C-alpha cells in the first residue's frame with residue numbers, strides 16, 4: 531500500500547502544479563478542458579471484507595453511487611452480470627480529479643443485499659469499495675493508451691492529458707461490507 535500512496539502523492543503534486551498554471555487559459559477554454567470520469571466495477575452479492583468478485587455471486591440491478599467527502603457525485607445501476615459504469619459527465623477543472631486521485635471517493639451500493647439474496651436480509655453494513663486507477667486517454671486521440679500504476683512517468687503525462695479534455699478511467703478495489 532505504501533508505494534501506491536507515494537505514487538498518488540506524487541501525482542497529486544503534479545496535478546496541483548498543473549492546476550495552478552493554466553487558470554488564465556481555463557476561463558477561455560473551459561469547455562475544451564472538460565474531463566470525463568468513468569468508474570467501472572462488478573457488485574458482489576456477498577458480505578464480508580475484501581470480497582473476491584471472481585468467486586462471489588454477482589448483484590444485478592444494484593444502485594451504486596460515487597461518494598466523495600460524504601456527497602453523492604454520480605450514480606448508476608448494475609446490469610444482469612453485476613457490472614456497472616458510472617459516468618460523471620463532463621468535469622471542468624481539477625477539483626474533482628484531485629479529490630478522486632487523492633483517494634477521497636468511494637463507490638457505495640445503496641440497494642439492500644436482500645435484493646439479490648434473501649438470505650442476506652439480516653446483513654449489517656453497506657457494500658463499499660475504494661477506487662483504483664485504470665488509466666487515462668486523451669480527447670484528441672494522441673497518447674490514448676491505458677496506463678497502469680507501474681509506469682509513473684507515463685502515468686503522470688497520462689493524467690495531465692486526461693485533465694485536458696480526456697477520460698479518466700477508474701475501477702473499484704474489492705468491496706467490503708462496512
Ligand SMILES: *[C@@H]1O[C@H](CO)[C@@H](O)[C@H](O)[C@H]1NC(C)=O
Nearest residue numbers: 575576577587647648649650
Ligand atoms: C445466499 O446467501 C447465503 C448466505 O451467505 C449463501 O449460503 C447462499 O449460497 C446464497 N445464495 C446464492 C444463490 O448466492
